[in-house]
Amino acid sequence: MHEYYPAAPAPKGELVAADGQKVTVAQLYRFRPVLLQFSRHMGCVFCIDHAKQLLKHYEMLKRHGLDVALVIMGGAPEAQEFRDRLKLTYPVYGDPDQIVYRAFNVPRGNVWQVAGPQLWWEGLKALSRSGMGCPRGDLMQLGGSYLIDTNGQIVWSFRPASSVDFPNIDEIVVAADTLSPIADA
Structure with a gap:
């Protein structure tokens, strides 16, 4: 579900860029x-499907003031392999020990939330659109979306109820526009 925050400070943490350079979360915003x-x-x-959707809408998100x-x-x-395989033009960072995941309190799921039968149809549709990779990492980890302003405040987030849940691009744009309204050209 999406949440509008009364702005909360973004946790600190360090990620690794696809080129091997260490990058702090603060450098991203x-x-x-x-x-x-x-x-x-x-x-x-x-x-994979969501990453491709973000790519499809990446230029529009940039017009709305977002990286x-x-x-x-x-x-x-x-990170490099994932970016190359999907031909992503936005950066991909690694968090091999999930330290930043935990700092942001990105939710973990149970078997029902990550692979329950209620997800199978959506999974088949995503698979046909975008393919799949080899499962590597914490299979119970869910995703999460956080909009962080230049003051380091989380102003909006989306915490999924299951592995199929991602925010709608329009929700992201509305949240971005609350920071600085920019007309979609």
Whole structure:
């Protein structure tokens, strides 16, 4: 479910860029607000599909004043491989020990939430649209979306109830526009 915060400070933490450089979370929102998107495991069909949806809407999100940063559970090589395989133009960062996931309190799920029969139909549709990878990482980890302004405040978030849940792009745009309204060109 999405949440509008009365602005809460973004947790600190360090990620690894696809090129192996260490990057603090604070560096991600230093110049522009950032949509910090946490992915599930590397093979999650829903996460692959969502990453492609973010790519499809990336230029529009930038017009609305947002940067996008995707966080995965791997290290630099996995971040680079994920970015290359999906042809993503926004950065992918690794958090191999899930330290930043825990700092942001990204939810974990149970078997019903990550693989229950109620998800199978949506999983087949995502698989047909985007394919899947090899499951690597914490299979019970859910995703999460956090909009952080340039003051380091989380002003909006989306915490999923299951592995199929991701925020609608329109919700992200509305949240971004509360920071600085920019007309979609």
